Amino acid sequence: MTSIEVRHLTTAARGGSRPLLDDISLEVPEGTTLAITGPTGAGKSLLLRTLAGLEDATSGEILLDDEPVTTVDPRGRDLAMVFQDFALHPHLDVFDNLAFSSTLRRGYDKVALSDRIEEVAELLALSDLLDAKPADLDDAQRQRVALGRSLVRDANAYLFDSPFSSQSERVRTHVRSVTTQWQQENDRTSIFTTNNVEEALSTADRVAVMHQGFIHQVGTPRDLYERPADMFVAGYLGSPPMNLVPAFPMGQQLVMPLATMLLDDELLERIGDRGVVVAGIRPEHCYDATGVGGQAVTDRVEFTTRIDDVEWRGSSQFAYLGYEIEPAVEDLLNEVEDLLEFDLFQSFLVAELAADSALRPGMSIRVVIPRRRVHVFDPETGENLTL
Amino acid sequence: MRGWRWLAPAIVVLLAVTAWPVGRAIWTSLSTDPATSPGDRSFVGVDNYVDVLTTRTWWIAVAATLAIITVMVVLQLLLGLAFAAALRRMTVLWPVARVVVLLPFALLAVVSAVVWRDAVTTGFAAAWFRLDDLGPVGQLVAVSLGEVWRGTGITAVILLAGLLRVSTSLMASAVADGATAWQRFRRVVLPAMAPAIAVAVVYRALDALRMLEGPLLVDQPGTDVRTVPVLVWDTTFSRFELGLGAAMSVLLLVFAVLLAAALVPLLRVRRTV
Amino acid sequence: MTPSVKSRLWASGLSFALGFGVGNYGILMIARPDQWLWIIASVVLMATGAAGVLYADTPRPVSFWGILGFEVFAVVTLVPLLWTFTVATAPEGADPQTLWPQGVSWRAFDGAIGSDILRDAAVTSFLVSGLATLIAMPLAVAAAYGFVRVPARGKRIAYGLVIGTILMPVLAIAGPISEQLVAFGAYGSRLALVPAALVVTLPLATWLSVTVLRDVPWPLLDAIRADGATRRQVVRHFAAPALLPGLTVVTLLVFVVGCSDFVLGSALSPDARTLPLPATLMLASGQVDDSSAAIAAAGLLWMLPAVVLLLLFPRRINHLLGRSYR
Numbered sequence: 001m002t003s004i005e006v007r008h009l010t011t012a013a014r015g016g017s018r019p020l021l022d023d024i025s026l027e028v029p030e031g032t033t034l035a036i037t038g039p040t041g042a043g044k045s046l047l048l049r050t051l052a053g054l055e056d057a058t059s060g061e062i063l064l065d066d067e068p069v070t071t072v073d074p075r076g077r078d079l080a081m082v083f084q085d086f087a088l089h090p091h092l093d094v095f096d097n098l099a100f101s102s103t104l105r106r107g108y109d110k111v112a113l114s115d116r117i118e119e120v121a122e123l124l125a126l127s128d129l130l131d132a133k134p135a136d137l138d139d140a141q142r143q144r145v146a147l148g149r150s151l152v153r154d155a156n157a158y159l160f161d162s163p164f165s166s167q168s169e170r171v172r173t174h175v176r177s178v179t180t181q182w183q184q185e186n187d188r189t190s191i192f193t194t195n196n197v198e199e200a201l202s203t204a205d206r207v208a209v210m211h212q213g214f215i216h217q218v219g220t221p222r223d224l225y226e227r228p229a230d231m232f233v234a235g236y237l238g239s240p241p242m243n244l245v246p247a248f249p250m251g252q253q254l255v256m257p258l259a260t261m262l263l264d265d266e267l268l269e270r271i272g273d274r275g276v277v278v279a280g281i282r283p284e285h286c287y288d289a290t291g292v293g294g295q296a297v298t299d300r301v302e303f304t305t306r307i308d309d310v311e312w313r314g315s316s317q318f319a320y321l322g323y324e325i326e327p328a329v330e331d332l333l334n335e336v337e338d339l340l341e342f343d344l345f346q347s348f349l350v351a352e353l354a355a356d357s358a359l360r361p362g363m364s365i366r367v368v369i370p371r372r373r374v375h376v377f378d379p380e381t382g383e384n385l386t387l
Numbered sequence: 388m389r390g391w392r393w394l395a396p397a398i399v400v401l402l403a404v405t406a407w408p409v410g411r412a413i414w415t416s417l418s419t420d421p422a423t424s425p426g427d428r429s430f431v432g433v434d435n436y437v438d439v440l441t442t443r444t445w446w447i448a449v450a451a452t453l454a455i456i457t458v459m460v461v462l463q464l465l466l467g468l469a470f471a472a473a474l475r476r477m478t479v480l481w482p483v484a485r486v487v488v489l490l491p492f493a494l495l496a497v498v499s500a501v502v503w504r505d506a507v508t509t510g511f512a513a514a515w516f517r518l519d520d521l522g523p524v525g526q527l528v529a530v531s532l533g534e535v536w537r538g539t540g541i542t543a544v545i546l547l548a549g550l551l552r553v554s555t556s557l558m559a560s561a562v563a564d565g566a567t568a569w570q571r572f573r574r575v576v577l578p579a580m581a582p583a584i585a586v587a588v589v590y591r592a593l594d595a596l597r598m599l600e601g602p603l604l605v606d607q608p609g610t611d612v613r614t615v616p617v618l619v620w621d622t623t624f625s626r627f628e629l630g631l632g633a634a635m636s637v638l639l640l641v642f643a644v645l646l647a648a649a650l651v652p653l654l655r656v657r658r659t660v
Numbered sequence: 661m662t663p664s665v666k667s668r669l670w671a672s673g674l675s676f677a678l679g680f681g682v683g684n685y686g687i688l689m690i691a692r693p694d695q696w697l698w699i700i701a702s703v704v705l706m707a708t709g710a711a712g713v714l715y716a717d718t719p720r721p722v723s724f725w726g727i728l729g730f731e732v733f734a735v736v737t738l739v740p741l742l743w744t745f746t747v748a749t750a751p752e753g754a755d756p757q758t759l760w761p762q763g764v765s766w767r768a769f770d771g772a773i774g775s776d777i778l779r780d781a782a783v784t785s786f787l788v789s790g791l792a793t794l795i796a797m798p799l800a801v802a803a804a805y806g807f808v809r810v811p812a813r814g815k816r817i818a819y820g821l822v823i824g825t826i827l828m829p830v831l832a833i834a835g836p837i838s839e840q841l842v843a844f845g846a847y848g849s850r851l852a853l854v855p856a857a858l859v860v861t862l863p864l865a866t867w868l869s870v871t872v873l874r875d876v877p878w879p880l881l882d883a884i885r886a887d888g889a890t891r892r893q894v895v896r897h898f899a900a901p902a903l904l905p906g907l908t909v910v911t912l913l914v915f916v917v918g919c920s921d922f923v924l925g926s927a928l929s930p931d932a933r934t935l936p937l938p939a940t941l942m943l944a945s946g947q948v949d950d951s952s953a954a955i956a957a958a959g960l961l962w963m964l965p966a967v968v969l970l971l972l973f974p975r976r977i978n979h980l981l982g983r984s985y986r
Contacts, residue, residue: 052886075888087883091901100897101887153887390812397803397866398818404858405825408833411840466736473729480730485974486967487737489981493966494744495920497941498959502744505952511743511759515690536740541981543733548982568667590827597829600922600938604945616831623835624927636832643829 002065002156002189004028009050009060011213020046021057022214028157028206031187033180034218035204037194038236039342043213044193045084048159051191052081064156080150081159086142088134094121094145095130101153113152120148123178125171139166144175151182158183160192164199176203197237201225209233212341230382231336234280234375235344240318243349246329247279247376254279254376257323258349259303259367261374270385271376276329277385280375283318286351289366293354301369308348310359317355319365322348336379409640416633435634445618445635449642452615455531456595456646462535463591464584467542471550474543488540496537500601503533523610530601538594542587549583550576589650596643615639665716671724672712675731679705693760704731748956755952768957778958780933781940784850785925788936789918792857793865797911800865801873807866808873819870825863833859834927841928848930856924865914871980872906909969909976916966937962 005028011021020043028034036044049055051062053074062070069077080101088097098117102108121127124144134142143166150158163179164172180203183190194200200207201221208218209232217229228234234242247256249271254261256279263271271277287294289302309320325333325347333345351367353359376385418430439445474484491499506512507521507529521529553576561575577584599616606617613621619639623632679702686698708731712724739759746761748768756762772778806812807819837856838847846852884898919937926939935943941958944951970977 049882054882054885074885075890078888079886081883081886083879083883083886085879087877087879089880089897089901090877104884104887104889104893104897155888159886390806390810390815393802393806393810394812394815394818397799397862398821400799400858401821401825401862404855404862405828405833408836408840411836412833415836415839469729470733473726473733476723476726477730482974484730484733485978486970487734489970489977490741490963490967491737493916493963493970494741495922495938495941495959495962497922497938497945498744498955498962499740501941501945501952501955501959502740502747505747505755506740506743509755510747510757511694514757515694515759517689533740536736540737544978544982548979593827593829597831597923599831600942604942616829619831619835629835629839632835636835639829639832643827643832647827 003030004051004157004189004191005063005066006051007061007063009047009057009062011046011050011055012058018212019058020213021050022212024060024213024215026208026215026218028189028191030189031184032189032205033183033203034191035194035200035207036191036210037197037200037207038210040195042210044195044210045161046213047210048081048161048191048193051077052079052159053077078156079159080153080155080157082146082150082161082163084161084165086134086139086146088142088145088149090134093131093133094126094137097134097145098126098130098148098152101149116152117148120151120182123151123182124148124175140168140171143167147175147179151179156189158188158190160190162194163192164194165196172199197239201237209236211236227384227387228280228375229384229387231278231280231344231377231379231384232340232342232382234377234384235342238282240283240350240352241344242375243281243283243346244278244344244377245281245323245349246325246333246345246379247277249274249277257325258305258321259301259369261301261371267376267386274378276332276379278377278379280377281349281369282373283350283352284316285369285373286319286349286353287368288353288357289368291354291357294366294368297368297370299371301371301374302366304364304366307359307361307363307365309361312355315355316352317359319351319353319359320348321351321365321367332379336382340382409637412633412636412640415629416637417630419628419630431630435630436638438631439634439638444613445615447611448613448615448618451612452596452642455527455598455614456592459531459535459538459595460588460592463538463542464546464588466535466539467546467587470539470543471547474547475550488543491537491540494537496534496598496600497604499533499537500530500604503529503536503601504605523605523607524612526605527602527612527614530605531598534595534598534601538591542591545583545587545590546580549580552583553579585651589647592646592650593643596646615642668712668716668724671728672709672716674709675705675712675724675728676709678728679703679707679709691758693762694758697760701735744956744960747952748960750953768953769961771954772958772961775954777940778937781935781937782962784853784934785919785936785938787850788853788857788925789861789915789921791851791854792861792918793911793915795854796858796861796865796914797869797907800862800869800910801907803866804869804873807870808876809878822863822866825859826867830859830921831923831927834923837924838928847928848934850934853925853928853934853936856928857918857921859924860921861914861918864917865910868910868913868980869907872903872910875906876902905973905976906980909973909980912969913977913980916969919962919965 004026006024006026009021009024010019013020024047026034036047038044046055050057053069053072057070060070061068064077089100092100095117098121099113102113118127121130124147126141126144126148129137129141134145137145143163147160147163150160164176167175176199192204201224204221206218207221207224209216209224211232217224217233224233225237228237231244235244245256247254249263249268252263252268254263254277261279287297289295305321307319308322311318311320337344359365374386377383378385416435417432418428419435470488474481474488477484504526507518507525512518518525557575557579558571561571566574597616598614599620602614602617603620606613606621615635616639619632619635622628622635682698682705683702686695686702690698708724708727715722743759746756746759749761749764749766750756751763751765752767807815841847841852880902881894881898884894889897921936922938922942925936926942929935929939937958941955945955
């Protein structure tokens with residue numbers, strides 16, 4: 001239908017602190033879905049509201065189908081939006097709420113609209129509630145009505161602000177899949193926000209990671225997960241998150257709290273004369289050396305340590321491997337966290353291991369990590385040096 | 388400053404119709420200005436205030452007004468609270484109660500004052516309770532009770548809104564914690580209602596302060612006990628001593644401000660521990 | 661929650677004792693026909709007590725304290741109204757001595773409706789209050805929007821001014837305003853009352869509008885704009901359903917309150933011609949003997965618009981008056 005492009009969109013904060021939207025540039029090609037994910041307060045809702053034309057940006061441009069619409073009013077932009085707080089009309093019943101936005105423009109086909117409403121209501125399990133008023137619904141139902149209202153509508157593009165947040169765990173996947181399917185069938189462009197990482201990775205064609213009003217990286221889910229551009233993206237995506245440990249380059253070697261890794265020339269050159277860097281290891285890339293996965297690893301980093309704690313989860317188990325860091329380094333890490341306003345560092349390494357081996361706290365374990373899977377970051381800029 | 392575009396018109400008009408007269412009152416109060424002979428205007432500084440503040444009549448009036456306000460507010464608060472508590476439980480009767488509770492407020496104060504005076508002088512209350520020939524003070528009490536009656540409904544409405552704010556789950560958890568009825572009232576109901584009570588008290592107190600119709604109705608020449616508003620009225624509009632009246636008006640305003648200033652901090656919610 | 665047996669027994673005991681006392685006093689001290697009223701009250705109270713004992717240990721969710729309170733509430737509220745009616749319908753030349761009307765005569769009502777003075781006064785009141793309300797409402801709604809939606813420095817002080825003016829003893833500025841009118845040469849004209857009436861209507865209208873606007877679901881406005889509604893559609897689909905009912909009630913309430921103003925009306929009018937109705941009634945009470953019936957009748961008639969308003973919008977008015985604070 002319509003492509004959306006954003007160029008250098010900036011919204012200054014009142015009082016001159018960090019901007020609420022910080023030089024945001026995005027491209028959403030026709031018919032694709034972009035997920036914007038980030039912690040609460042990242043500015044996701046503001047970005048959507050600015051796209052819809054409800055808020056003015058300080059500078060920058062918004063283009064729909066390569067047409068600048070920065071100064072066009074919301075009606076002219078013709079974007080459908082689902083609000084975080086649902087925004088339902090209290091005096092209208094569910095059917096009329098679903099119909100509402102479609103009836104705002106002349107020349108709609110009553111019968112077709114009614115059919116479409118029935119269809120969407122069916123998809124979202126609202127068919128029995130069409131005569132109810134919003135006050136009689138629970139939050140999950142209200143949210144589905146809000147979602148349905150924009151699905152019914154035929155707009156240039158669709159903006160969803162946390163559209164699935166109130167759905168219960170079991171229903172959520174269903175609602176998500178019918179929504180994406182509906183959008184794909186109708187070849188619609190949509191942007192949705194979520195603070196649920198898995199939702200972003202599993203639902204969207206492309207994902208943008210946003211924090212503090214700034215887009216850290218945009219890319220396909222796989223790209224983002226495997227090649228995070230910086231430390232924040234690496235630490236934010238994934239559950240449990242990537243282990244980020246301080247590491248010290250010493251000659252050809254990188255000394256980490258538990259292990260030591262050999263550096264190749266290319267990486268050595270990138271690290272240059274940095275005295276300290278941050279190494280990132282995904283929990284699922286840690287293998288038990290005695291297990292099947294562990295033995296297959298060839299180019300490896302390995303170490304032996306004591307298990308502090310074990311969490312068994314059925315399909316896998318987490319082993320917590322504690323370590324000590326020097327106070328001076330810890331201060332540096334705390335500074336980075338303060339700057340990012342986000343917790344990245346722990347004093348233990350999490351290893352996600354196969355569920356079959358019997359692990360107990362206090363046991364000693366030999367862990368293997370494929371060397372290519374270790375990311376190295378600059379602690380101050382967050383830049384990923386391994387890319 | 389975008390907001391002031393919306394606020395400015397109303398605030399400017401409001402200042403024009405209030406601040407200007409208040410300023411004029413202060414200016415007038417600094418001179419003698421008998422309206423009967425407009426030529427005799429002369430600047431006398433604070434003499435008018437000294438005159439007012441050194442008379443016995445003024446201080447008696449202040450004391451009487453304070454007493455009336457206290458009694459009226461306490462009565463309205465107790466009755467209003469009792470009615471609000473009763474109405475909250477009688478949800479079936481709400482459609483009727485909602486209308487009945489505000490009926491007295493719809494009656495003009497003058498009319499209520501007249502019928503309440505008649506009730507105790509010649510009417511049913513005199514017959515029921517064998518009241519003979521109530522003096523001006525008795526009549527003043529009667530018209531004040533009339534005002535209490537008029538204001539109880541609105542007080543109950545405000546307090547009922549406060550009472551409905553007491554969260555039922557909080558109440559249930561207090562019961563589960565083993566709180567007695569009194570503790571529930573003190574520790575759960577009162578804090579939740581505090582804003583409503585504060586609003587009711589301040590509003591009713593300042594409304595009692597400006598009560599004029601009733602006292603004016605039962606005011607007889609030569610009575611000892613008058614309220615401050617009656618004194619202001621009498622000086623300004625019966626004896627036409629504009630300078631003195633203006634001084635009293637200013638003092639009435641000061642009285643109102645002091646009353647509000649005394650009540651507002653008194654009613655602020657405090658921590659219990 | 662079902663009230664406890666003990667609390668119900670206390671309520672029953674109290675209402676029984678109260679009923680017993682009322683019955684005795686009524687039979688011994690009160691003459692007919694009022695005696696019947698006392699006896700009815702006594703019977704109702706004692707019946708409440710008996711019912712309370714009977715139902716004390718049932719799980720029915722009935723509060724006998726609530727019933728007792730409601731009975732007291734009904735008596736306290738309705739007795740003075742009944743008395744007003746009795747006064748208004750008293751036969752000529754008789755001072756009613758009983759609460760229950762004896763010999764209902766509608767002459768005072770006829771007199772009130774037929775009286776030129778009262779009709780002029782009513783017209784004055786309606787005109788002044790109506791104009792003052794019409795001027796105040798647009799200003800008030802704009803200001804309320806500013807208070808609720810737009811950030812502005814010093815908003816709290818401005819709001820304080822509004823509240824202060826609502827609570828201010830208007831009498832204190834009645835003198836200066838009348839002097840000012842004399843100075844302008846406008847003293848004694850009906851229209852001169854309008855600016856003064858703004859002292860009453862404007863802050864009240866602002867305050868009530870703020871309450872209305874606070875309850876408006878504002879996110880809906882964003883949603884409708886995002887849906888691409890035109891200005892007209894915003895008015896039709898958002899402003900009309902969300903604002904109009906509340907603001908209509910506010911307008912009517914402000915009008916009624918403006919009509920009931922006594923102080924400014926009587927302070928600013930030199931002669932009976934321009935006195936608004938409350939002031940006219942006050943004047944009549946001092947000048948005419950046997951005026952009570954006329955005043956009570958006029959008062960009851962004057963109540964009618966307010967009562968109609970209450971009957972039409974009971975829920976909204978209660979909500980507005982009760983929830984006007986944060």
